[in-house]
Amino acid sequence: MLNKLRGAVIDFTGLFLFGLAMCLFSYKETIQLMFQLPASIYKMNTIFFSILIEAFPFVLLGVIISGLIQIFITEDHIKRWIPKNKYLAITMGCLLGAVFPGCECGIVPIIRRLLNKGVPIYAATGFMLTGPLINPLVIISTYIAFGNDLKIAFLRMGLGFIIALIIAIVMSLSIKMKPLRSSTHKKIKRDHHDFKASLLTKISGAMIHATDEFFYMVKYLILGILFAAFVQTYISYETLFSLGEGEAVATGLMMVLAYLLSVCSEADAFIAASFSNLFPISALLGFLIYGPMIDLKNTLMLLSVFKTKFVAVFFVVVTVIVFSVVLLFQGFYHR
Amino acid sequence: MRFSFIHAFRAMILLLFVLLVGDLYYSGELFMLINPDYQNLNGLAVFILIILFLVQLQRVWFQSEVCGHACEHDHAHDQGTFNIKTCLAYLIIVFPIFTGFILPFTTLDASTAANRGVMLSLTSHALSAQNAEPFYYPNATMDDNHQYDTPEDINLYSNMVTKDEYENALAQLVEQDPIIMTDQDYSIYYEAINKDMENFSGKKITLNGFVYKNPSLDYNQVVIGRFLITHCIADASYIGFLAELNQAPQWSEDAWVAVTGVIKITEYEGVKLPMIQVEEWEVINEPDQPYLYPMHITIR
Structure with missing residues (x-):
């Protein structure tokens, strides 16, 4: 009886919320016409929305996968699957990331969950680096962007993989502290799950986790995108490139650009391609490899999961290694 | 049976996101933002948001005596405790709904x-x-x-x-x-x-x-x-x-x-x-x- 009543009340609440939302929406146009702001504000809002809409499916898939991991994968599974040897574990993390079709913002909730489940940080780092960088969508878009030429696409994958391995190893040697924020760490201890529950209960549990994860992550995503949209609206990259010339400078500038633009890894190849004849290959690879590993919008998401010190070290290590490896490659490429 | 304001609020946010994205799709404004090739991905996003909304709806009314599955997961922002940090977090989340609502989209120029x-x-x-x-x-x-x-x-x-x-x-x-x-x-x-x-x-x-x-x-x-x-x-x-x-x-x-x-x-x-x-x-x-x-x- 009580359950029936509860069901009816929930239905009613849903209908009420829906009605309220529809009411709000019917006033949309009237409100929009009521005032006029500077054109650049509208443009920034449009760019902000386009990145948000672009990122949403990936983030939502990320939180769903994260919820499923929370419910269906136990710490024992992880212990059994991950090799004891650190370097083997890193290689495995990188390989799994390469197979996994991720995006730099969708992968953060998954990483958070995996770390909570006891995946060692070095393996997770490898996974986080190759996940957005190496996947079929990225290969295809890079291939198309560079005039149906496989060279850049292959270099992006191959060199990117090697760089990810090096970064994961360096990180594992240089970081001794617990990387997670304490607030996220405490929480897992409370989540204790009955792994014998029915499938339906499990799935609904996973969805509840997904919802919580969504609300936890989305605010950082929004802030990050807001910064990126600001940069895209108000900063001209023609002035950025007037700063200097030369291989190292060009590579550095393209990496700065990749960081600031925060474009999804599925789509950044066309931007790189539009510079393909002005800059050396190291600058293009720097842009294509650095962007998926770290950018403005995902730095904020990383800060939500990891301690600030960890993110700072990660940022420096990724920047230095990507920069030096692509320049080194440029040296060999000339010969 | 008790009413949780924060869960109702979260359900509302999810619903508004669904309507916002759905409205973009039906008004055709979506194509001012993304390449139509990717519109299926957006359908997927709406689908997931609807699921999350339906799940969230179950948490608006909870039975206090049989504290079910849902309760354990109410971390950080528990019922009723509304501090500045939580407020700020929700302000950020509501921000795109707000701007999407009051600001029309423009074409790149x-x-x-x-x-x-x-x-x-x-x-x-x-x-x-x-x-x-x-x-x-x-x-x-x-x-x-x-x-x-x-x-x-x-x-x-x-x-x-x-x-x-x-x-x-x-x-x-x-x-x-x-x-x-x-x-x-x-x-x-x-x-x-x-x-x-x-x-x-x-x-x-x-x-x-x-x-x-x-x-x-x-x-x-x-x-x-x-x-x-x-x-x-x-x-x-x-x-x-x-x-x-x-x-x-x-x-x-x-x-x-x-x-x-x-x-x-x-x-x-x-x-x-x-x-x-x-x-x-x-x-x-x-x-x-x-x-x-x-x-x-x-x-x-």
Whole structure:
């Protein structure tokens, strides 16, 4: 009886919320016409929305996968699957990331969950680096962007993989502290799950986790995108490139650009391609490899999961290694 | 049975996100933001949001005595405790709903093109002629007038062609005079003309685009071009041609024009660029679909 009543009340609440939302929406146009702001504000809002809409499916898939991991994968599974040897574990993390079709913002909730489940940080780092960088969508878009030429696409994958391995190893040697924020760490201890529950209960549990994860992550995503949209609206990259010339400078500038633009890894190849004849290959690879590993919008998401010190070290290590490896490659490429 | 305000609020946020994205889709405004090829991904996003909303709805009324599954997961912001940090977090989450609600979307214009380095992009595309191997033209495999099986306004939905259609379109380009830059062919023709400008020099060309002016150009020169969108407008790149005509100074920036002219080769800061010597022109309205999408070739 009580359950029936509860069901009816929930239905009613849903209908009420829906009605309220529809009411709000019917006033949309009237409100929009009521005032006029500077054109650049509208443009920034449009760019902000386009990145948000672009990122949403990936983030939502990320939180769903994260919820499923929370419910269906136990710490024992992880212990059994991950090799004891650190370097083997890193290689495995990188390989799994390469197979996994991720995006730099969708992968953060998954990483958070995996770390909570006891995946060692070095393996997770490898996974986080190759996940957005190496996947079929990225290969295809890079291939198309560079005039149906496989060279850049292959270099992006191959060199990117090697760089990810090096970064994961360096990180594992240089970081001794617990990387997670304490607030996220405490929480897992409370989540204790009955792994014998029915499938339906499990799935609904996973969805509840997904919802919580969504609300936890989305605010950082929004802030990050807001910064990126600001940069895209108000900063001209023609002035950025007037700063200097030369291989190292060009590579550095393209990496700065990749960081600031925060474009999804599925789509950044066309931007790189539009510079393909002005800059050396190291600058293009720097842009294509650095962007998926770290950018403005995902730095904020990383800060939500990891301690600030960890993110700072990660940022420096990724920047230095990507920069030096692509320049080194440029040296060999000339010969 | 108790009512949880915070859970009701969260359910409302999820619902508003669903409506916001759904509304974009039905009003067609979505295509001012992303490449239509990716609209299915957006359907997926809406689907997941609806599921999350339905799950969230179950948590609005909870039974206090049988504290079920849901309770354990209420971390950080528990029922009723509303501190500044939580408030700020929800303000950020509500922000896009708010701006999406009160601010209409605009089309990217010349100032965005300027930010993205129009002249850099033009010279970069033109430089490809110097260091690339000769451009490859496939042999025509279809009849004279290349036709797509798909409707003409295909660009509004997708820019998917078969390999045959693609090769045929390129093969046609060599014989075409005047060259007509349709929405569908624009990006591949643009690339071909830049790579092989000597071959196209002297041919007639018809295209439309919006006007971009740069102080480094001659007084009678402007750039006419459009944005190419890969995934979302944040990754838009500007592709356009230098155009020359005496009436250029009276054109206002951002105006959409349809021009017909002859392709010539000129030099800009030491780089050879294809340029259109405009013969006929008219000012037009902004097209329904102002953006271009890269051509995707289905592999068979």
